[in-house]
Every structure is written in structure tokens, then in C-alpha cells.
Amino acid sequence: MNHTLDRVLTALRQVNAGALMNALVNCCEEALRRPLPISLPRTVDIALTKACNLRCVQCISYGSAKDSRWLPFELYERIAAALFHTSLKVEFCSGGEPFLYARIRDALSLARRYRNVTDVTSNGMLISRDVAHWLAEDQTLEDLRISFDGARKETLERIRRGARHETILNNIEYLSTIRDRNGLRFPRLSLRFSIMRSNAEELLELFELCDKYGFERVQVQYLIVANSVDLQESMYFHRQLCKDLFGRARAKAREYGVELELPPLMSTERQSRRCLHPWQAMRIDTDGSIRFCGRSWRQRVGFWDDGWESVWRGRIMSEIRRTIDSDEPYFPYCSYCSSRRGFDREGSMAVDPGSDVYVISGLEDLQVPFNMRTEESAFAFKQVKSERAAT
16 A cells, blocks of 8 residues: 555544544635634644754754753643644654653653654654663554664764764664564654755665665655755755756665655746645744744744633734735745745755844744754753752
8 A cells, every 4th residue: 555545544543533623624724824713733743852862963953941941741731631632643853852851651642642643753862672662562653753864874973963873773673673573553664864965875875774674764855054064065056966866766765665755856946835834733842832833943923821722813823824925924934935935045945043034023022042952952961960960
């Protein structure tokens, strides 16, 4: 059976009827571009922690105060009670490394009790044998995506500083072995590959790794240049190479029976697309702040404890939805974002932390700065060490 169809049918069998009805209304409202939706978000994206055990060269951190690095589990339970009965999917991927969160197992179990599809993006370093066993035993994590930006050891460890190529692959091999040995379905395993000039050719080498270690899918995304990464790493400047590699990757995927997800090829012509994020998802950070898309790093739209419904259907979100297709969107970055314009301009492939396009004028009290990931990680582990010493 086609991998995508299999996932869809599996999800439909597991979600509740209320979530399916909400999703149907949600799809209609996003198609009609209703500024004030009746429906609730069908995806809930939750940052459990800002802490991370790696310092990837392209990674940014944002808005983490030293006392709000970890989402209180009590807040997670309140979010679940309010939103999980009508959402189809709960994602744990924004912020830091989810497997650093002390109650990740409880978080997954609670999401599955509400019959949500669960999705975790991880760097793979912390999926120890103990973690692998409870993942297999509980069957509460459906999709595990491993960020893996180099098929070769030297490439991966250069980009994902602090990672160990063999540790990640050994962890996944053990997990997939006990899953398959016991005839279990979950977690499904994916490789998530940020393609850039210095690792581009290694895309073709990933399929052999998939075959050997149990990955079912390769998901490719374009590098968004940040920090001190050379802008020339962006595939924006290597379009013909990208086109050639994508064609060869499709052939490799067919050869190995691996599902492949590729971003659209970049065009020299401006593309017009309809962004769906402000209708589909609610993103909740460790401090309870709410964002409306993956690029609203610096711009929050409110806080959970101020009334999440008043945020979802409030003035700010309504204005974002109302103007998102216009020449002057309320959130300025919408004019540049690849979700609307495609990857046809340099601005869609890089992050300039100081740019005003990431903030909404007049909402300064809801804005946060970018932080260096190295500094954020150092603060986080000082906190962990201090807490462990105290106990």
C-alpha cells in the first residue's frame, strides 16, 4: 500500500469523530479565508523544552527566559483538556530536544488518550535502550523524525555539533529491531534532512542508511541560513544541482522502497501560494505564549493564561488571517515566506534576526529576541545540573 495512504487510513481509524468534524470545518474555513473561524486548530504544536543537547550551526533560539525553559506539565494537561479532543495531531518539535523533557512519556500517553496522532522531531542522541523499550511498549508515538543532516560521519558532526553519527544510527537500529521483532507498528521512522551545498550530494546516500537501519521515509527541507552559516550554503544559489539531485533521489527512493518528501523546486518566477498556517495550527511555547506559525519566532500573539480562545479568535489573529494574501500583510514576513511566495527569493532562505519583518508594529510587548543556541544550551544544562545536585 502507498505509504502516505497507509498513514492517512491509520490516522483516520484512531482519531475521534469530533476531531474529524472539526478538521472538516477547519478545511472549509481556510479555503474561504475566514478571519474569524468557528473551528479550532487541527494541529497543536507544543514546545516541551527550550533545552537542547546539541548546538547545530543553523539553529536559533528565541524568547527563553531562564525561568521558563521547561513547559509545566500542569499547563500541558490544561492544553490537552482544552484542545486535544478536537485536534487531529500533536507535534513536539519546536524549541529544544523533546527527549530531554522529564515527562515526555506522560505527554505522549496523554495525547494518545485523546486519540491524537503524535509526532516528535528529535536529534536521536537520547533514544537509549530504555527509551526504545518504552516507545515500543507504549505505542504512543506514531511518527519519530530524526534530524540528520549528513549521511557521512564528518558531515553530520560538523553541522550538528555535539552529535555522534554512530550513536544515532545505533539507537535507531535498536528501536526498529525491537519494534519489528514484536510485530509493532509504531513509531514510524523518518530521516529529516536539511539540504545545503556542503551536504547536497549526500542526499543520495541516505537511502542505503534507511534500508540498513529501518527508516521508512526521507523528508528533505531547504536550509534556512542563520547564525554565521555562509549564505552560499543555500540551495537558492545552486538550483540546477538541486534539480538534478531531486531527480536522482526519486529514482533511489523507488529502488529502496523508501517514501521521499521533497520541497518544491525553486523558480525564477514569483509563485503565488495560499498559506494555511493561521487556520491549521496553534503553537504553544514553554512559557505558555502562543504563536501562529513556524516563522513567527519573535512575535507572540498572546498567552494561554490570558484566554486561549480570545487569542485564537481575537483581533491579532483575525488581522493576520484577513491580510495574509494582501500586498501589505499584518505580519510583514508573510510577504517573503516560502509558504506564500515559494522559494523564489533570497529572503525566503535566510534569517536576519534584526529585521523588522519578523515583528508586528504596535505589539512590542509580545516580542522576544533571538538567542544564540550555544548560550541557550549552556544555561539549560547549568539549570539541569543545579536541580540534580539539589536532589
